[in-house]
Amino acid sequence: MTTQQLVDQIRKKKSFLCIGLDTDLEKIPSHLLEEEDPIFEFNKAIIDATHQLCVAYKPNIAFYEAYGLKGWKSLERTIDYLNKNYPEIFTIADAKRGDIGNTSTRYAKAFFEELSFDSITIAPYMGKDSVEPFLAFQGKHTILLALTSNEGAFDYQTQIIDGTELYKKVLKTSRTYENSKNLMYVVGATKAEYLTAIREIIPDNFLLVPGVGAQGGSLQEVCRYGLTKDVGLLINSSRGIIYASDSANFAKAAKIEAEKLQNQMAVLLDSN
């Protein structure tokens, strides 16, 4: 998917919502546990109920890997279902991978080709030759961790390196990588006040913003400092939407929560 196709979808749906599929057998409604593939059935119901309100889904790969082969199968079925039924949706493998060149190429093939995701999240620690193999895939997007929303972000990311914070160094350096036009960045919503400085370095790139809701970030704050002329934001919400209810009506409850965010987004887009 091209960035323009993503922008067009955002304009059409008046939404820049990404729904995180952090699907956990201990949290999904118990009646689903009788199904052959409860994780897929849960995801399918959530997707069917919410796809008109969001522009992206983000399976958190750890949640699938934790169930071994069965989990991997559920992940495969979920991405296949999305690509077949809702091809306009932008898909994100939240995998946080990153390794030396030929190994990164393997991860890229796993997620871009084998599973046909539109994008993947990547850790920057190993530098240029760990990131560029992902960037080499045309029509695919590499979402680099910059400033995350967790407490540990202060261990290294906000420390001063080469005269600037490490996360800014990552933003600046990654812009020099080959095919850097395929870059997006993870920026935690809990640190909205950092967005002005971030936008000075990367005025146009899309930001994937976790941490609205469960992690305490404010949608209005993020938009104030982060919106661009082409929107440039994907706001992720996971637990607040998918676990809105554990009753038989869980999908409808999820839709209601997604609608609340989409309504706010429509207002913010109109006034932008």
Added chain:
Amino acid sequence: MTTQQLVDQIRKKKSFLCIGLDTDLEKIPSHLLEEEDPIFEFNKAIIDATHQLCVAYKPNIAFYEAYGLKGWKSLERTIDYLNKNYPEIFTIADAKRGDIGNTSTRYAKAFFEELSFDSITIAPYMGKDSVEPFLAFQGKHTILLALTSNEGAFDYQTQIIDGTELYKKVLKTSRTYENSKNLMYVVGATKAEYLTAIREIIPDNFLLVPGVGAQGGSLQEVCRYGLTKDVGLLINSSRGIIYASDSANFAKAAKIEAEKLQNQMAVLLDSN
């Protein structure tokens, strides 16, 4: 496995060799492609031929993920084969994972419980609460990326942060994490001259050292600066051993290459 059990195995075998299972369908002998599970059959033959010469195996998870469900199945069969037949072997999931708390716990469960690996490689970028969930598993080991052997290591790892290089900051900070006794570190052999400074910060922790052979590091150099009283080193070789030959005799050829390294290690251990 405890660190002491690993040290005992090293002393007994006079080897601190780790063999990397970067198993690639395009590189394994073509006669294996007729098997139902060529990747597992290749790994099994390599393991059977070399297990007395090494103390650890390190499947590179990307190589398995790239083949989707089939690859995950081959990985599962490989680790099960190792745990059942050679329980004295230290197993490393070279996965380079790392995410916020509850997600890191999922990855830890995937590799420590579901697949029963003894250890996993982890990226430090997201800090304390992304690493500690792995450290919480007793009898398991978390191998944190410090200084990697690739060119991109110079993008961030060797930059000065808080008065010291980022990789040294990672070494120092991670020592303050809960259960830090379960930490080992990745240090690339191509930068052996850095080892003196590294040993000043972490005098005892085991180092996993890739880059001997294919990436040009010297075993003697690494040992001169990196050996501790309890050895403290695992030297990894992947392609140089497992792809020594693509003939029907590939396992025997791998054994010969492993033997060369083990012989050098025996001399280095005796003179330590």
